[in-house]
Amino acid sequence: MASNSIVLITGANAGLGFEIVKALLKSTKPYTILLGGRSLEKAKAATQQAQTECPSSNSVIKPVQIDIESDSSITNLFDQISAEYGRVDVLINNAGAQFDMGAGSSLREMREMFNRSWDVNTTSTHLLTHTLAPLLIKSSDPRLLFMTSGTANLTGHSNPALPINHSPAKGWPKEGISLTAYRSVKVGLNMVMLEWKRLLSEDGVKVWSVSPGLLATNLGGAGPEVLKKMGARDPALGGNFVRTVVEGERDADVGKVVGWMMGPIQPW
Structure with missing residues (x-):
């Protein structure tokens, strides 16, 4: 059984997830990083890229396939980790998506967008956590x-x-960006976090929501350059912040929304 801390990161082949992988690789602490991607091929490519960028790391990376929208993918990952490691020390629920921008305006399109927003960001994250909880409490x-x-x-x-x-001008239809679905599901995810803190408190599991701030990634499909014009920062800064939580620097703030761009504790 591996002596390194075993860290599973979902949605880790790109964006913030990939930056978390690199931040852990650059740490002085050794990890066994399970780099999760919806596609195993993309996870393998990201693994090779991370190893190239961090060649002197004390940690090891293993690409794993995990599509949190797929029940069979979730159970297959549980079986794989159970057989190879027998536990998970850190579960980073990073996989998520923002579907508001580019969604259609018909009632059917809006309903589908809202429902998938909840399914990906909140429901699927909860189901993955539920499935892996028996491995987490073995840490x-x-x-x-x-x-x-x-x-x-x-x-x-x-x-x-x-x-x-900011409120848009009077009249209809309203112009400008609206992230009503994304904002709603992330508020819901914060409640999911509180519930898991309650459920796993006696098992000694430390639980947080992490608010990494506006980062120049492809979240929502706008692209990094567009987000930079809106004040987005280097995604590597977000990856480094998540590493500080993993490594114990925010242990006094268990059960809270921890951040670094809007203050150390984000009220919600």
Whole structure:
């Protein structure tokens, strides 16, 4: 059985997930990183790229296939990890998507977009966590992270510092960006985090929501350059922040939404 901490990262072949992989590879602590991707081929390619960029790492990477929308993929991953490692020390629920932008305006299209937003970001994340929980509680230092958003903030919804909170001009239809589905599902995910903190408290599992801030990734399909114009930062900064949570720097903030761009604790 591996002595390294076993870290599973979903959605890790690109974007923030890939930056988390590289941040852990650059750590002085050794990890066995399970780099999860919807496609095993993409996970393998990302593994090779990460190894090329971090050739002197003390950690090892193994690509794994995980499509959190697929029940069979979830159970297959459970069986694989059970057989090879017998436990998970850190589960980073990074896989997610934003479907608001580019969605159609018909009722059918809007309903489909809303439903898939919930299914991918909240329901599927919960089901994966439910399936892997027996492996997580076998760890001597189990950690469970959920990736949330700075826009999923009920108390800060009127904060004018976030352009997404600005009210559009009167009239119909409304112009501008609306992330109603994405914001709603991430608020829901924060409640999922609190429930898992409650459920696994006596098992010693440390649980957080992590708000990595606006990062220049392909989330939502707008592209990194468009997001940079909106103030998005280097995704590597988000990866490094997640590493600090994994390595114990936010252990005093278990059960909270921890961040670094909107303050150390994000109210929601």
